[in-house]
Amino acid sequence: MIVRFFLFYLLVFLYAEELKRPSFISFEIKKDSINVILKNPVLGNTFLKITNHKTKKEQFLDFKKPDTLTILTFPLSKTDTISIIKNYSFNLYYGPSNLSSYDTLYNYNLPFLKGKRYKVLQGQNTNFTHKGNFSKYAIDFKMNIGQTVCAIRDGLVIHVKENSGKGGNNKKFFNDANYILVAHSDGTYSQYVHLKKDGAIVSKGDFVKKGQPIGYSGNTGMSTEPHLHFGVFKPTKTGFYSIPFILNAIPSSQYKKGKFANNQ
Numbered sequence: 001m002i003v004r005f006f007l008f009y010l011l012v013f014l015y016a017e018e019l020k021r022p023s024f025i026s027f028e029i030k031k032d033s034i035n036v037i038l039k040n041p042v043l044g045n046t047f048l049k050i051t052n053h054k055t056k057k058e059q060f061l062d063f064k065k066p067d068t069l070t071i072l073t074f075p076l077s078k079t080d081t082i083s084i085i086k087n088y089s090f091n092l093y094y095g096p097s098n099l100s101s102y103d104t105l106y107n108y109n110l111p112f113l114k115g116k117r118y119k120v121l122q123g124q125n126t127n128f129t130h131k132g133n134f135s136k137y138a139i140d141f142k143m144n145i146g147q148t149v150c151a152i153r154d155g156l157v158i159h160v161k162e163n164s165g166k167g168g169n170n171k172k173f174f175n176d177a178n179y180i181l182v183a184h185s186d187g188t189y190s191q192y193v194h195l196k197k198d199g200a201i202v203s204k205g206d207f208v209k210k211g212q213p214i215g216y217s218g219n220t221g222m223s224t225e226p227h228l229h230f231g232v233f234k235p236t237k238t239g240f241y242s243i244p245f246i247l248n249a250i251p252s253s254q255y256k257k258g259k260f261a262n263n264q
Contacts, residue, residue: 095235138231177221
């Protein structure tokens, strides 16, 4: 009975440790070594942050395209895969790890069709959801479900999520938002969020032009009502940071709640 309990506990422990391994990391035992393999599926610029929890040292590896390669090698006699997962963390981020500058004067398009006007539902730096490093410079436009969303700048579509039909004014829906993420030539990114289920009309790997229709608005994810949430990011060593931008020749900070934006 004790042996069975021990084996059960051991299996649970090993399974729990395996769950900590990111999906893009695998192991290969070759002769007397354990190789840590990165399989990077992301289009465009990405970087891997490797943290050694014992020494507190960090290492950054940059990539310009999807790739599979060995990133670390350990003697098999001195460690095992569980110890590696315990002692190291692996975080994969969009963008270059050392973006020093980007085009702060670029004039972005409004994210909807010519001839349309929409009301600002939430502006920047609010006490609601547009706060913190990731969202403080985002803008929400009140848009009924099914309205056409357009690219605000040329770029490469690097991620599309459109399989969710869930949404509501609750944090439990946060990860249920459908969205499109686009990479731009200066190293920045734009994101279009809360799209309806199956509401993307572009795919990963597509190159989109400024003003091109890319999807349809919705109410998925953590959302109080149908709207489009969008923003512009710069990559940093700790992930995306929301940045201010120029939208239709107007500083994004001037898009206040209740005002209308006209795409003439």
